[in-house]
Amino acid sequence: MKVHHLILVAISFYLAYPQLVNGQLRKDCRTSCGNVTIEYPFGTSPGCYYADDPSFKLTCNDKEKLLFGENIEVINISHSGELRVWNSVSQACYDNKGNVSDELYYTYSLANLSLSRNNKFTLVGCDAFALLSTTGTRDYSTGCLSACDSPPPGNGDCNGEGCCRSDVYVPLDSIEFKTRPYGYREPTSVLDFNPCIFAFLAENGTFHFNASEDLKNLRNVKEFPVLLDWSIGNQTCNEVGNSICGMNNSICFNSTRGAGYNCKCLDGFEGNPYLSNEQGCQDINECISTIHKHNCSDPNTCRNTDGGFYCKCRSGYLLDTTKMSCKRKDFGWATILLGTTIGFLSILLVVSYVQQRMKHRKTIALRQKFFEQNGGGMLIQRLSGPGTSNANVQIFTDEGMKTSTNGYEESRILGQGGQGTVYKGILPDNSIVAIKKARLGDNSQVEQFINEVLVLSQINHRNVVKLLGCCLETEVPLLVYEFINSGTLFDHLHGSLFGPSLTWENRLRIAVEIAGTLAYLHSSASIPIIHRDVKTANILLDENLTAKVADFGASRLIPMDKEQLTTMVQGTLGYLDPEYYNTGLLNEKSDVYSFGVVLMELLSSQKALCFERPLQSKHLVHYIASAMKENRLHEVIDEKLINENNWKEIEEAVRVAMECTRVTGDERPLMTEVAAKLEGLRVTKTKHRWSDEYPGEETENLVGVGILSEQGDTSSTGYDSIKNVASMHIEAGR
Numbered sequence: 193m194k195v196h197h198l199i200l201v202a203i204s205f206y207l208a209y210p211q212l213v214n215g216q217l218r219k220d221c222r223t224s225c226g227n228v229t230i231e232y233p234f235g236t237s238p239g240c241y242y243a244d245d246p247s248f249k250l251t252c253n254d255k256e257k258l259l260f261g262e263n264i265e266v267i268n269i270s271h272s273g274e275l276r277v278w279n280s281v282s283q284a285c286y287d288n289k290g291n292v293s294d295e296l297y298y299t300y301s302l303a304n305l306s307l308s309r310n311n312k313f314t315l316v317g318c319d320a321f322a323l324l325s326t327t328g329t330r331d332y333s334t335g336c337l338s339a340c341d342s343p344p345p346g347n348g349d350c351n352g353e354g355c356c357r358s359d360v361y362v363p364l365d366s367i368e369f370k371t372r373p374y375g376y377r378e379p380t381s382v383l384d385f386n387p388c389i390f391a392f393l394a395e396n397g398t399f400h401f402n403a404s405e406d407l408k409n410l411r412n413v414k415e416f417p418v419l420l421d422w423s424i425g426n427q428t429c430n431e432v433g434n435s436i437c438g439m440n441n442s443i444c445f446n447s448t449r450g451a452g453y454n455c456k457c458l459d460g461f462e463g464n465p466y467l468s469n470e471q472g473c474q475d476i477n478e479c480i481s482t483i484h485k486h487n488c489s490d491p492n493t494c495r496n497t498d499g500g501f502y503c504k505c506r507s508g509y510l511l512d513t514t515k516m517s518c519k520r521k522d523f524g525w526a527t528i529l530l531g532t533t534i535g536f537l538s539i540l541l542v543v544s545y546v547q548q549r550m551k552h553r554k555t556i557a558l559r560q561k562f563f564e565q566n567g568g569g570m571l572i573q574r575l576s577g578p579g580t581s582n583a584n585v586q587i588f589t590d591e592g593m594k595t596s597t598n599g600y601e602e603s604r605i606l607g608q609g610g611q612g613t614v615y616k617g618i619l620p621d622n623s624i625v626a627i628k629k630a631r632l633g634d635n636s637q638v639e640q641f642i643n644e645v646l647v648l649s650q651i652n653h654r655n656v657v658k659l660l661g662c663c664l665e666t667e668v669p670l671l672v673y674e675f676i677n678s679g680t681l682f683d684h685l686h687g688s689l690f691g692p693s694l695t696w697e698n699r700l701r702i703a704v705e706i707a708g709t710l711a712y713l714h715s716s717a718s719i720p721i722i723h724r725d726v727k728t729a730n731i732l733l734d735e736n737l738t739a740k741v742a743d744f745g746a747s748r749l750i751p752m753d754k755e756q757l758t759t760m761v762q763g764t765l766g767y768l769d770p771e772y773y774n775t776g777l778l779n780e781k782s783d784v785y786s787f788g789v790v791l792m793e794l795l796s797s798q799k800a801l802c803f804e805r806p807l808q809s810k811h812l813v814h815y816i817a818s819a820m821k822e823n824r825l826h827e828v829i830d831e832k833l834i835n836e837n838n839w840k841e842i843e844e845a846v847r848v849a850m851e852c853t854r855v856t857g858d859e860r861p862l863m864t865e866v867a868a869k870l871e872g873l874r875v876t877k878t879k880h881r882w883s884d885e886y887p888g889e890e891t892e893n894l895v896g897v898g899i900l901s902e903q904g905d906t907s908s909t910g911y912d913s914i915k916n917v918a919s920m921h922i923e924a925g926r
C-alpha cells in the first residue's frame with residue numbers, strides 16, 4: 193500500500209498582529225529565489241514577512257527553489273491573494289493480474305488553506321472513480337467516474353471517457369480523495385492502453401486531456417500548478433478599516449476565501465499595495481512608448497495624469513473619441529453668429545468711445561474758449577502781477593460748480609440783482625458758499641466780474657465779503673464768495689427782514705463798520721479802491737448783524753499817482769454822487785456821499801429815493817436836509833430809535849451824514865474822519881453806560897480819550913475802542 197500524504201501547510205492565518213506593518217522592509221530581505229520574485233507580505237527571513245507570522249514564511253533551498261512549508265514548491269505569488277504552487281500527481285498502476293497496486297487514498301490537510309475555485313480535480317484512467325470529500329465543520333463530497341473498455345477517441349474532451357473532472361470549491365479545513373477501479377475488469381483489456389490511474393488537482397486550463405497520450409502515462413507529467421488563496425487575517429475590510437492598505441493609491445478588498453482581506457493598486461497604478469514606500473503603488477506613465485498603454489492615435493498627444501492619461505489636441509482641434517484622434521474644429525452657425533455679434537458690438541463700443549472722446553475734447557475746448565473769453569488769461573496775468581502777492585483766489589471747475597449748485601437749481605437761488613443771479617452752493621467739503629453768476633450775454637457784466645475778482649483779491653478785511661474764487665470755464669463767469677446768511681441791510685431796513693433787532697446801538701455799530709471798511713479801502717489797502725456802489729442793498733449782515741460790504745463789480749483800483757479818474761458814471765440812483773454824475777470825475781469822495789445816504793437811511797429808516805414823499809423830499813438827502821433846516825429833525829428820525837439819552841448822538845450822526853452829502857466833494861470829510869467821528873460817538877456812548885454803572889470813573893476816562901487823541905499815544909492803554917479812536921484821529925490828521 194502506498195499512501196501519499198500531501199500536507200499543505202497553513203497559508204491563511206489567525207493573526208496575533210491585526211495590523212500590517214507598513215512601510216519599510218529590511219534592506220537585506222531577499223527579493224527573489226531562482227526565477228521567483230518574493231514580495232511582501234511573504235519573506236524568507238524574520239522581519240521580512242508579515243507580522244513575523246510563520247504562515248508567510250518561505251524558504252529558498254540550496255537548489256534555488258522557493259519552498260512553502262516542507263516541500264511545496266512555489267511557482268509565483270500574486271498580490272491579489274493567490275499563491276501558485278506545484279502539486280504532485282498521484283498514481284496507481286495495475287499489476288499483471290489486473291489488480292491495482294493500491295487504492296489511491298489522499299488526505300490533504302488543508303487547515304488554513306483555501307483551494308482556489310480556479311482549480312480542477314481530475315481523474316485520468318478507465319473504469320475508475322475519484323471522490324473528493326471534506327472533513328471538519330462541513331461535510332462535502334464531490335467526485336467523478338470514468339469508464340471505458342476500449343481506447344476512447346482522442347478528441348481531447350475530458351468528458352468521462354478515460355478522463356473526468358469536477359470543480360473544486362472547498363474553503364474548509366481539509367479534503368480527502370479516493371480513487372479506485374470501478375467494478376472488476378479483465379485486466380488485460382485495459383492494461384494495454386491504460387496501465388495506471390492518475391488523480392490530481394490542477395489549475396483550470398493547465399491540463400488538456402489527450403486520450404491517445406495521457407491514458408498511458410500522463411505524458412510523464414509529475415506535477416501541476418495549483419492555486420491557493422491567501423489573505424491577511426480573518427476580518428473583512430470594514431472590520432480592519434478600508435485604509436489598512438499601503439497607500440492612497442491602493443484599496444482593500446475582501447478575500448475570495450471568505451475570510452481576511454487583500455489589497456490591490458488602483459487602476460493606472462502598479463507596485464506592491466501592501467507597502468507605502470517607493471515600492472508601493474505608483475502611477476503608470478501610460479504615455480511612455482515602451483509601455484504603450486494609451487490609445488491616443490498620435491502618441492505625441494498623450495498626456496499622463498495620476499492614474500490615467502488623456503489625449504491633448506492643439507488649439508483649434510477637437511478630440512474624436514471614437515478614433516482617439518484630433519480633428520479640426522468646425523465652426524457652426526452659432527459660432528459664426530456669436531462671432532459676428534461680438535464683432536459688431538466691439539465696433540459699436542469703439543465708435544461710441546471715439547464719440548465720447550471727441551465730445552470730451554470739444555467740451556474742454558469750449559471751456560478753454562470761455563476761459564479766455566471771460567478774461568481768464570488776463571486775470572491770471574494780473575493776479576500773478578506785482579502788488580498782488582497776497583492774492584488767494586481759487587479757480588473752480590465747471591463741474592465743481594454744477595454739482596455744488598445741484599445744476600443751478602431754482603431752489604438754490606438766493607437773490608437776483610443788477611449783476612446777475614446768486615446761488616447757494618455746497619462745496620465737496622460741505623462748506624456753504626454763495627455763487628454769483630453774471631447775466632447771460634452782457635459783456636460789461638463780464639468785465640465787472642473780472643474787476644471784482646481783481647479788487648477783492650487785494651482786500652482782506654473782516655467787514656468785506658470774502659471772495660473764495662471764481663470759475664471762468666462757463667459761458668458766463670462765476671464768482672464764489674463766503675456765504676453770509678442774514679440778508680442785506682436794505683432787507684432789514686425796508687424789506688422782508690424788517691424787525692426790531694436793528695436798535696440804535698446796532699445801527700451805529702453797522703455805520704462804524706461800513707465807514708471803517710470804506711476808510712480802509714480808500715487809504716489802507718495796498719492800492720486804493722473806490723467802491724462806487726455803496727448802498728444798503730450791497731451791505732450784507734451775518735448772524736451777529738456784522739456788516740459785510742459786498743458787490744465790488746463797479747469798484748475801481750486807483751493807482752497811487754492818480755488822484756482822480758475819469759470813468760463812465762456808474763452807481764445807483766439815490767446814492768449817486770451828484771458831482772461825479774455831472775463831471776464823470778471819480779474820486780473817493782463819491783463813496784463818502786453814498787455812505788452819507790446810507791447813514792441817513794440808518795437814521796430815518798427811509799429809502800434813499802421815495803416817490804411817496806413830497807416832490808422836494810423825494811431824495812433822502814433833501815428830506816433830511818430840509819427837516820434839519822426847519823428844525824424838525826424829530827419828524828424824520830425813526831422814532832423807535834430815540835430814547836432819553838441818545839438824542840445828542842443821533843444829532844451828531846445826522847450832522848456827519850449831512851457833511852458827507854455836501855454837493856461839493858472837496859467839502860466832504862475823508863472816510864477816515866467819518867469813521868473816527870462815528871467810532872467816537874460809539875465810544876462815548878459806551879462810556880456813558882459805564883459811567884452810569886461806575887460813577888466817578890467817567891471824567892478820568894474822558895480825559896484819557898482826549899489826551900490820547902492829541903498825543904497819538906496808543907501804547908499806554910489797553911482799551912481797544914479808545915485805541916481805535918486814537919489811531920483814526922491820527923490817520924484823519926495826515
Ligand SMILES: *[C@@H]1O[C@H](CO)[C@@H](O)[C@H](O)[C@H]1NC(C)=O
Pocket residue numbers: 206207426427
Ligand atoms: C478570527 O480569528 C480570531 C482568533 O484567531 C477569532 O477569535 C475570531 O472569532 C475570528 N473571526 C472570524 C470572523 O472568524
Ligand SMILES: *[C@@H]1O[C@H](CO)[C@@H](O)[C@H](O)[C@H]1NC(C)=O
Pocket residue numbers: 226227255256257
Ligand atoms: C529559470 O528560468 C529559466 C528559463 O525560463 C530556466 O532555464 C531555469 O532553469 C529557471 N531556473 C530555476 C531555478 O527554476
Ligand SMILES: *[C@@H]1O[C@H](CO)[C@@H](O)[C@H](O)[C@H]1NC(C)=O
Pocket residue numbers: 267268269270276
Ligand atoms: C505565474 O505563473 C504562471 C504560470 O507559470 C504565469 O502564467 C503567470 O504569468 C505568472 N504570474 C506572475 C505574476 O509572474
Ligand SMILES: *[C@@H]1O[C@H](CO)[C@@H](O)[C@H](O)[C@H]1NC(C)=O
Pocket residue numbers: 202204205206303304365
Ligand atoms: C491555521 O494555521 C495555524 C498555524 O498553522 C494553526 O495554528 C491554526 O490552528 C490553523 N487554523 C485552523 C482553523 O485550523
Ligand SMILES: *[C@@H]1O[C@H](CO)[C@@H](O)[C@H](O)[C@H]1NC(C)=O
Pocket residue numbers: 309310311359396397
Ligand atoms: C476554467 O477555464 C475556462 C476557460 O479557460 C473557463 O471557461 C471556466 O469558467 C473556468 N472554470 C472555473 C471554475 O473558473
Ligand SMILES: *[C@@H]1O[C@H](CO)[C@@H](O)[C@H](O)[C@H]1NC(C)=O
Pocket residue numbers: 346347348402403404405
Ligand atoms: C493528441 O496527441 C497525438 C499524438 O501526439 C496528436 O497527434 C493529436 O493531435 C493530439 N490530439 C489533440 C486533440 O491534441
Ligand SMILES: *[C@@H]1O[C@H](CO)[C@@H](O)[C@H](O)[C@H]1NC(C)=O
Pocket residue numbers: 439440
Ligand atoms: C495621500 O493623500 C493625502 C491626502 O489626500 C496626501 O496628503 C498624501 O500626500 C498622499 N500620500 C501619497 C503617498 O500619495
Ligand SMILES: *[C@@H]1O[C@H](CO)[C@@H](O)[C@H](O)[C@H]1NC(C)=O
Pocket residue numbers: 428429430444445446
Ligand atoms: C467585505 O465584506 C463585508 C461583509 O460581507 C461587506 O460588508 C463589505 O462591504 C465587503 N467589503 C468590500 C470592500 O468588498
Ligand SMILES: *[C@@H]1O[C@H](CO)[C@@H](O)[C@H](O)[C@H]1NC(C)=O
Pocket residue numbers: 486487513514515516
Ligand atoms: C481609450 O482609453 C480610455 C481609457 O483607458 C477609455 O476610456 C476609452 O474608451 C478608450 N477609447 C477608445 C476609442 O478605445
Ligand SMILES: *[C@H]1O[C@@H](CO)[C@H](O)[C@@H](O)[C@@H]1NC(C)=O
Pocket residue numbers: 289290291
Ligand atoms: C487479484 O489477484 C489474485 C491473485 O493474486 C487474487 O486472487 C484476486 O483476489 C485479486 N483480485 C482482487 C480484486 O483483489
